[in-house]
Amino acid sequence: MTDTMSEEEKIKKNVLSRMKRIEGQVRGIQGMIEAGKECQDILVQVRAVRSALQSANKLILKRYLLRCYAESVEDGTDSKEALDKFIRVVTGFIEG
Known part of the structure; x- marks a missing residue:
C-alpha cells in the first residue's frame, strides 16, 4: 500500500501543479479578451486549456482508481x- 500512497501523492502534486498552470492560462485568456486580442489567438489558448484539463482529468481518474x-x-x-461505482464516475465524464 505504501507504493500506492506514494503514487497517489505524485499524482496529487502533478494535478495541483497543472491546475495552477491552467489558472494562469485562464487569467491570460481574460487579459487577452480585455485587451481585444484576435479571436483566433484566444481560441488557441482556450484549446490549450481544454487539453490541459483533459490531461488533469486523466490523472484524477487514475488517482481515483488507486485510492x-x-x-x-x-x-x-x-x-x-x-x-459499478467506478463506471458511474467515469461515464459521468464521457462526452456524448
Missing part, C-alpha cells in the same frame, strides 16, 4: 459494486 476503487476492493466491498 477509492482499490481500497474498496481491499476492504472487501463487493467488487461488482465497486466496479
Whole structure:
C-alpha cells in the first residue's frame, strides 16, 4: 500500500501543479479578451486549456482508481459494486 500512497501523492502534486498552470492560462485568456486580442489567438489558448484539463482529468481518474476503487476492493466491498461505482464516475465524464 505504501507504493500506492506514494503514487497517489505524485499524482496529487502533478494535478495541483497543472491546475495552477491552467489558472494562469485562464487569467491570460481574460487579459487577452480585455485587451481585444484576435479571436483566433484566444481560441488557441482556450484549446490549450481544454487539453490541459483533459490531461488533469486523466490523472484524477487514475488517482481515483488507486485510492477509492482499490481500497474498496481491499476492504472487501463487493467488487461488482465497486466496479459499478467506478463506471458511474467515469461515464459521468464521457462526452456524448
